[in-house]
Amino acid sequence: MPVVDLGSASIRELNQSLHDLGPDTNETHWSVLNPRGAHAIAAGLQVPVTVEIDGHVGYYCAGMNKQAKVVITGNAGVGLAENMMSGEVRVLGDASQAAGATGHGGLLVIEGNAAARCGISMKGIDIVVKGSVGHMSAFMAQAGSLVVLGDAGESLGDSIYEARLYVRGTPKSLGADCIEKPMTGHHKAKLRARLDAAGIGGEVDVSEFRRYGSARTLYNFHVDNVAAY
Amino acid sequence: MCGIVGLFLKDRALEPELGAMTAGMLATMCDRGPDSAGFAIYGAGAPDRMKLTLRGPAGTDFYAIEGHIGAATGGDMKIEVRDTHAVLSVPERALADVRAALADTHPEIDVVSFGKRVEIYKEVGRPDLVAERFGLASMAGTHAIGHTRMATESAVTTDGAHPFSTGADQCLVHNGSLSNHNRLRRELSRDGIVFETENDTEVAAGYLSWRIREGARLDEALEGALSDLDGFFTFVVGTEAGFGVLRDPIACKPAIMAETDKYVAFGSEFRVLADLPGIEIARVWEPEPAHPYFWEHA
Numbered sequence: 001m002p003v004v005d006l007g008s009a010s011i012r013e014l015n016q017s018l019h020d021l022g023p024d025t026n027e028t029h030w031s032v033l034n035p036r037g038a039h040a041i042a043a044g045l046q047v048p049v050t051v052e053i054d055g056h057v058g059y060y061c062a063g064m065n066k067q068a069k070v071v072i073t074g075n076a077g078v079g080l081a082e083n084m085m086s087g088e089v090r091v092l093g094d095a096s097q098a099a100g101a102t103g104h105g106g107l108l109v110i111e112g113n114a115a116a117r118c119g120i121s122m123k124g125i126d127i128v129v130k131g132s133v134g135h136m137s138a139f140m141a142q143a144g145s146l147v148v149l150g151d152a153g154e155s156l157g158d159s160i161y162e163a164r165l166y167v168r169g170t171p172k173s174l175g176a177d178c179i180e181k182p183m184t185g186h187h188k189a190k191l192r193a194r195l196d197a198a199g200i201g202g203e204v205d206v207s208e209f210r211r212y213g214s215a216r217t218l219y220n221f222h223v224d225n226v227a228a229y
Numbered sequence: 230m231c232g233i234v235g236l237f238l239k240d241r242a243l244e245p246e247l248g249a250m251t252a253g254m255l256a257t258m259c260d261r262g263p264d265s266a267g268f269a270i271y272g273a274g275a276p277d278r279m280k281l282t283l284r285g286p287a288g289t290d291f292y293a294i295e296g297h298i299g300a301a302t303g304g305d306m307k308i309e310v311r312d313t314h315a316v317l318s319v320p321e322r323a324l325a326d327v328r329a330a331l332a333d334t335h336p337e338i339d340v341v342s343f344g345k346r347v348e349i350y351k352e353v354g355r356p357d358l359v360a361e362r363f364g365l366a367s368m369a370g371t372h373a374i375g376h377t378r379m380a381t382e383s384a385v386t387t388d389g390a391h392p393f394s395t396g397a398d399q400c401l402v403h404n405g406s407l408s409n410h411n412r413l414r415r416e417l418s419r420d421g422i423v424f425e426t427e428n429d430t431e432v433a434a435g436y437l438s439w440r441i442r443e444g445a446r447l448d449e450a451l452e453g454a455l456s457d458l459d460g461f462f463t464f465v466v467g468t469e470a471g472f473g474v475l476r477d478p479i480a481c482k483p484a485i486m487a488e489t490d491k492y493v494a495f496g497s498e499f500r501v502l503a504d505l506p507g508i509e510i511a512r513v514w515e516p517e518p519a520h521p522y523f524w525e526h527a
Binding site: 057093 | 478479480483485498499500501502503513514515518
């Protein structure tokens with residue numbers, strides 16, 4: 001198992017080594033030591049390898065991830081797994097703002113809390129947060145799901161398009177065009193699948209969640225609003 | 230983009246290390262602000278005495294000041310020169326006379342800070358070099374805050390460098406920008422708060438000084454800032470005994486904190502905190518938006 005100590009190796013050396021891996025590499029499990037809050041660790045991975053980072057990471061960790069599994073044992077800075085395409089990113093601590101921003105696919109699991117704007121402009125990613133999320137989470141969310149076991153901050157799902165938001169606790173407020181929707185058997189099954197994928201299906205009762213989504217009133221221009229422009 | 234650092238010691242045994250720890254944190258923030266740097270350090274004070282930190286143009290002979298303002302101090306003045314700055318220690322009762330005499334005889338010298346314990350140093354240049362010029366690493370104290378500036382809206386000058394101080398032992402550093410500072414500056418000026426620059430951050434410092442002057446505790450002053458200041462901000466503020474942190478409700482500007490039984494530390498990024506002793510076991514968290522945090526020595 002390759003071990004990269006960022007106390008001696010540079011981020012660029014680490015990331016280049018990871019980018020050089022082919023799809024059939026035998027080096028499928030990497031360990032990264034002493035991240036010390038450095039930025040862009042394990043960003044841009046494209047092959048199905050596992051990278052375990054022992055400590056706190058800085059901005060944009062595991063950004064643009066494809067296929068790889070990235071695990072962070074500490075906290076993550078701004079933009080964790082931003083624009084992720086596939087694979088899995090898991091942080092055992094907290095994530096700063098804009099975690100999972102614009103993500104197209106894959107699974108992001110935050111075992112602690114996520115700060116503001118979690119899942120902003122998400123486009124298909126599934127995000128599971130075991131703690132709470134900050135204000136403006138799922139802002140302009142287009143597709144995918146955001147599951148929050150704790151509470152949500154102000155303006156959850158503001159200007160949301162089509163993503164599904166499941167919150168077990170209480171949203172402080174819902175954003176423009178975000179409404180509560182019925183939790184049917186279909187949605188419970190979907191939520192169960194997300195929780196199972198995150199490895200916590202057995203710990204959580206899906207009937208405790210409420211579902212939020214788009215009222216779809218902002219999709220088209222309404223002539224009654226013409227005076228506002 | 231700017232960088233902020235702050236360190237408040239709970240363990241007195243660490244006090245001789247304060248400057249060295251702060252210098253390390255400031256050096257890490259060179260990336261976020263390579264244009265200028267400044268720091269405030271709360272060191273030892275003496276009963277009935279006040280410290281003034283002065284800044285003069287390069288080559289200022291600070292020792293010559295004594296001859297001009299000696300009458301105001303009754304001959305009781307100590308001076309310690311550090312590069313372009315000097316710290317005067319004068320009897321507390323002589324403070325107003327000393328300031329008036331300084332303004333009269335040395336208009337080229339700025340009073341960067343005054344108070345029982347605070348000293349503020351700031352200069353243009355790379356933060357690690359600025360810290361070295363002033364000998365930050367050898368300074369001791371109970372708490373310190375620092376700032377590294379990447380100038381985007383105004384010139385790279387020492388006047389635009391943080392921290393800003395508008396009251397005794399009070400100072401503030403800021404990452405962000407305020408939009409209602411002109412109106413607020415006019416209002417505060419009418420209430421007797423004196424401003425030296427057109428800088429938005431100085432208005433925030435003046436606002437907190439005004440609230441504290443009107444009887445507010447630091448946490449109450451910070452709470453007031455949430456409704457009275459409009460704009461983007463992460464603030465770290467210092468008072469003689471305290472240390473506070475405030476982020477605006479939108480919280481665009483980054484902030485991370487760490488606490489152990491020995492200290493409370495603030496950084497714009499976790500990298501700032503990575504070298505602190507015991508950071509592996511510290512509680513590390515992102516301060517909540519619109520929530521004042523403050524710590525005070527009894």
